[in-house]
Amino acid sequence: MSPSMRPSTRPPTLIAVGHGSRDPRARATLALLLDRVRELRPGLDVRLAHIELNAPLLDDTLAGLTREGGRDAVLVPLLFGRGYHVKHDLPAAAAAAPALRTRIAAPLGPHPLLVEALADRLAEAGWTPADSASRSAAVVLAAAGSRDAESTADIRRTAALLGERLGGVPVVAAYASAATPTVPEALRALAARGRHRIAVASCFTAPGLFASRTAAHAPWIAAAPLGAHPALARLVLHRYDRSRTAPHTAHHRELASA
Known part of the structure; x- marks a missing residue:
């Protein structure tokens, strides 16, 4: 040959x-x-x-x-x-x-390594073990959004895995475009359930319009994009x-x- x-x-x-x-x-x-x-x-x-x-x-x-x-x-x-x-x-x-x-x-x-990165970025933003134990704390997992049902299912699965990693804290997937709930809608729904200490986790690789827009809605802390x-x-x-x-x-x- x-x-x-x-x-x-x-x-x-x-x-x-x-x-x-x-x-x-x-x-x-x-x-x-x-x-x-x-x-x-x-x-x-x-x-x-x-x-x-x-x-x-x-x-x-x-x-x-x-x-x-x-x-x-x-x-x-x-x-x-x-x-x-x-x-x-x-x-x-x-x-x-x-x-x-x-x-x-x-x-x-979804993947456990992604969840590890999301949890670390939340901790860097100020999330603590005490927040995981608090009955008033919750997380909105902000993502870009898609009209594809499998894509939104993947984000919801990531949100569920992040909730498990944080000790059972409610984590709601929300989107910057093309899908519901939006981040403000998710924040209102959690507040209606008595969750008033709400962090926004950033399911974005890098800074950009959607990452900035969703972080601006955070009533408490907003995690940075996952980056490197x-x-x-x-x-x-x-x-x-x-x-x-x-x-x-x-x-x-x-x-x-x-």
Whole structure:
């Protein structure tokens, strides 16, 4: 077998795909997250791409990898549920780069590592064990929102897992757009149940319009976006590794969110 015909032993390129944001802090934040991923897996080719609004766009990243002679890539969505971008935009981009063997990993949520990062960001904002024991405390888990029922189910599952981690505190999933309840609606519903010490947890990877808008509604504390949290970096690699070990089909999608 000639060298050009031998299967490549180089691991697939990890392409982390963010949504994109007009906030200049967003791209820098994702770059820091990927620096953590590279520290955890030295030698792995890790690249950033965006669905819209920021360079590099996913199509351009895939085209560049093709020009460099790359053969394999795993797209890891920096998103938290199985919404339109994961089900449609990523497969369409993969199909437009037929020279690459492309796998699409599951989104970041739900998963215990995501919950670890969410809980840590809440603690950094001021949440304490005493709040977990308080009958007046609660959390709103703020996410972008989607019209896709599976995506909102993923966020609700993440909210339930976060509630368990916090010792049974009520955690209500709420959305910045496209789904209900909104963050103000969730806050009012919790207040009606006697929960007046309400924190807002940020189910966003980076600063941006939705993260800022939802935090502004917080009546008490608001956690920062997850950013370069170490658990999120480990989760990116977990999704990458899981996708690699799944049976391969053309533009393979690993959308199970366990």
